[in-house]
Amino acid sequence: MQILSIASGKGGVGKSLVAANLSIALAKTGKKVVLVDLDLGGSNLHLILGNRIPEKGIGTFLNKPFTSIDEIIYETDYSNLLFIPGEAELPGAANISSAQKRKLIKKLLALEADYLVADLGAGTSFNTMDLFLLSGQGLIVTTPTLTATLNAYLFLKNAVFRIMSASFRKKSPAYEYLETLRKDGESLQKVFIPRLVENIKKIDPESYQKYADNIKGLQPRLILNMLEDPKDAAKASKLRHSCREYLGLNLDHLGVIYRDEMQTIALNSRLPIVSYKPNSVLSQAIFRIADKIIEHEDDISTRPLSFDESNTSFKIAELEAETDFNSKMQSLEELLDCGALNQGDLIDTIKSQQFELNMLRRENRFYKNSFLKNNKK
Ligand SMILES: Nc1ncnc2c1ncn2[C@@H]1O[C@H](COP(=O)(O)OP(=O)(O)O)[C@@H](O)[C@H]1O
Ligand SMILES: [Mg+2]
Numbered sequence: 001m002q003i004l005s006i007a008s009g010k011g012g013v014g015k016s017l018v019a020a021n022l023s024i025a026l027a028k029t030g031k032k033v034v035l036v037d038l039d040l041g042g043s044n045l046h047l048i049l050g051n052r053i054p055e056k057g058i059g060t061f062l063n064k065p066f067t068s069i070d071e072i073i074y075e076t077d078y079s080n081l082l083f084i085p086g087e088a089e090l091p092g093a094a095n096i097s098s099a100q101k102r103k104l105i106k107k108l109l110a111l112e113a114d115y116l117v118a119d120l121g122a123g124t125s126f127n128t129m130d131l132f133l134l135s136g137q138g139l140i141v142t143t144p145t146l147t148a149t150l151n152a153y154l155f156l157k158n159a160v161f162r163i164m165s166a167s168f169r170k171k172s173p174a175y176e177y178l179e180t181l182r183k184d185g186e187s188l189q190k191v192f193i194p195r196l197v198e199n200i201k202k203i204d205p206e207s208y209q210k211y212a213d214n215i216k217g218l219q220p221r222l223i224l225n226m227l228e229d230p231k232d233a234a235k236a237s238k239l240r241h242s243c244r245e246y247l248g249l250n251l252d253h254l255g256v257i258y259r260d261e262m263q264t265i266a267l268n269s270r271l272p273i274v275s276y277k278p279n280s281v282l283s284q285a286i287f288r289i290a291d292k293i294i295e296h297e298d299d300i301s302t303r304p305l306s307f308d309e310s311n312t313s314f315k316i317a318e319l320e321a322e323t324d325f326n327s328k329m330q331s332l333e334e335l336l337d338c339g340a341l342n343q344g345d346l347i348d349t350i351k352s353q354q355f356e357l358n359m360l361r362r363e364n365r366f367y368k369n370s371f372l373k374n375n376k377k
Contacts, residue, residue, distance in 0.1 A: 001109075001111065001112070001113050001114065001115065001116055002114065002115050002116070002135075002293075002297055003115075003116045003118065003134050003135035003138075004022070004115055004116070004117045004118065004135065004138070004139055004293070005118045005120060005131060005132045005133075005134055005135045005138040005139065006018060006019045006117065006118060006119050006120060006138070006139045006141060007120045007122075007128065007132045007138055007139070007140055007141070007155060008122050008140060008141045008142060008148075008151070008152060008155070009122065009123065009124070009140075009142070009148065009150070009151025009152045009153070009154055009155035010122055010123075010142070010147060010148045010151040010152075011042075011121075011122035011123075012122075013122075013141050013142055013143045013148055013225055013226070014141055014143070014223075014225040014226060014257070015039075015119055015120065015122070015141050016039070016044055016045055016048055016119050017048060017225075017263070017273075018139070018141055018223060018225065018257075018286070018289075019035060019045065019117050019118075019119035020035065020045055020048040020049050020119075020272050021048075021272050021273060021274045021282075021283070021286045022117060022286055022289060022290055022293075023035040023081055023115075023117045024078050024081060024272055024274050024275060025274055025286050025287050025289075025290035026114075026115055026117070026290050026293070026294070027078050027079065027080035027081035028078070028080075028274075029290065029294060030080065031080060031114040031115055031294070032080050032112070032113045032114045032115070033080060033081050033082070033113060033114065033115045033116075033117060034073070034081075034082045034083075034084065034111050034113045034115070034116050034117070035049075035076075035081060035082070035083050035084070035117045035119070036058075036083075036084040036086075036108065036116065036117070036118050036119070037057070037058070037083075037084065037085050037086035037119050038058070038086065038118050038119060038120050038121070038131055039086060039119055039120060039121040039122075040058060040059070040086055040087075040096065040121060040127075041121055042121060043057070043058075043085060043086025043087060045083070045085065045086065045119055046083070046085050047270075048267075048272055049076060049077075049083060049272060050077065050270045050271055050272065051074065051076060051077075051083060051085070054072075054074060054085035054087070056071060056072050056087070057072055057084065057085035057086050057087035058072065058084065058085070058086050058087055058104070059086070059087030060072060060087065061104070061107075062096055062100045062103070062104065069084075069107040069108075069111075072084055072085070077275075078275075082113070096127060101127055101130065101131075105130075105131075105134065108134075109134070118131060118134070120132060123155075124154065124155050124158040129158060129159060129162050130162075132159065133159065133162065133163070133218075136217035136218050136219055137219050137220065137221055137252070138220050138221070139220070139221050139222075139223055139254065140152055140155065140156065140220050140221070140222055140223070140251075141222075141223045141225055142222070142223075142224060142225070142235075142239070143224070143225055143226040144224060144226070144227060144228075144232035144235040149235055149238075149239050152222075152239060153239060153242055153243070156220060156243055156247060156249060156251070157193070157246075157247055159218060159220070160193060160215065160218070160247050160248075160249065163211070163214050163215055163218060164178065164211055164215075165178060166214070167207065167210040167211040167213075167214045167215075168204075168207045168210070168211070169207070172204055172206070172207050173203050173204040173207070174200045174203065174204035174207030174208065174211075175207070177199070177200065177203060177204070181196075192246070193246060193247055193248060194246070194248055197211070197248065215248070215249075218249060219249075219250055219251075219252060220249070220251055220252070221251075221252040221253070221254045222236055222239065222240070222251050222252065222253050222254060223254050223255060223256075223257065223289065224236045224253075224255075224256045224257070225256075225257045226257070226258070226259040227256050227257065227258045227259065228258075228259055232256075233256050236253055236256070239251065240253065254289050254292055254293070255285060255288055255289045255292065256285070257282060257285040257286070257289075258281050258282070258285065260273075260280055260281050260282035262276075262277050262280040262281075262282060263282055265277075273286075274286055274287070
């Protein structure tokens with residue numbers, strides 16, 4: 001079974017749209033497909049598929065002992081396509097425990113299908129990253145806007161760190177080295193990965209080798225969505241360039257999808273667009289991507305982490321760059337260096353950073369006030 005995990009750094013870029021429609025496109029060619037909604041905080045795949053609101057989903061499976069996975073697999077209106085819904089209404093499902101995650105992964109990997117398509121939540125949380133790394137050739141979706149490409153880049157940077165720390169045995173020199181850097185959060189964010197890897201090679205060749213073997217398994221594939229203009233397509237090669245130069249990663253390109261007004265009409269009709277308007281630009285792009293995936297399905301399917309490694313708990317969660325302002329600045333410099341930014345992008349970024357700064361200030365004030373209040377009591 002091939003796993004197509006679909007991730008993004010930022011929400012609203014079209015992951016779920018791609019997951020649902022790509023699954024139908026693959027199923028139409030006769031492949032057996034299971035689509036699973038793993039956006040456990042914001043499940044909405046059933047809406048896109050046009051399925052009724054499911055009674056039980058991943059939430060029930062995780063929280064009610066003795067629920068078998070078969071109880072949450074549903075038939076769809078499409079032959080060859082089965083669906084596992086997420087259950088958004090269950091609070092806290094986004095923060096599943098490591099034992100729950102292990103149970104889920106084990107059952108998912110044991111499913112019988114040609115493709116398991118997993119729609120993930122946005123961002124780089126520990127669980128999302130592990131689910132993404134179930135496949136070495138996960139799909140990363142982004143739009144051409146600066147914030148989205150930057151977040152896609154940060155997502156991949158986190159994936160590299162995740163693989164790195166999972167490759168080092170506890171107490172090994174490489175592990176200790178990474179720990180020292182981690183303690184000084186700032187130097188970790190500033191780190192230039194190719195140089196870090198060089199240093200590790202020098203101080204701990206054994207750990208380096210393990211990392212080098214594992215990272216080979218990471219060959220993410222990009223989908224650039226919601227293009228408005230042919231010029232937008234260039235964003236893909238810039239992102240690819242940044243990944244190669246700064247992360248030592250080879251990013252494949254699965255294709256571009258233009259923004260298509262038909263999608264709004266499809267949404268209102270409660271039908272997935274590949275079924276509602278198979279001839280639309282959007283549907284054609286999805287069919288093309290499905291063909292490419294099938295074409296390459298015989299290439300060795302890689303997995304950067306073994307099941308065991310992906311379950312070992314590391315403090316890597318603290319590396320989450322998503323909320324880390326420093327890291328954004330750093331990556332921005334990296335993108336600037338390689339010419340991935342134009343002036344409009346810069347203005348867009350500065351605006352969004354000012355917004356984040358204000359949010360941080362507001363939070364700070366809030367914490368300060370509650371601190372003072374508590375102290376008075
Ligand atoms: N190529 C596209 N053309 C038009 N609308 C799109 C396109 N891709 C996504 N959308 C719309 O953008 C919104 C966000 O998409 P969604 O798949 O829910 O994003 P995500 O799952 O990444 O949060 C949805 O309303 C969807 O219909
Ligand atoms: Mg979604």
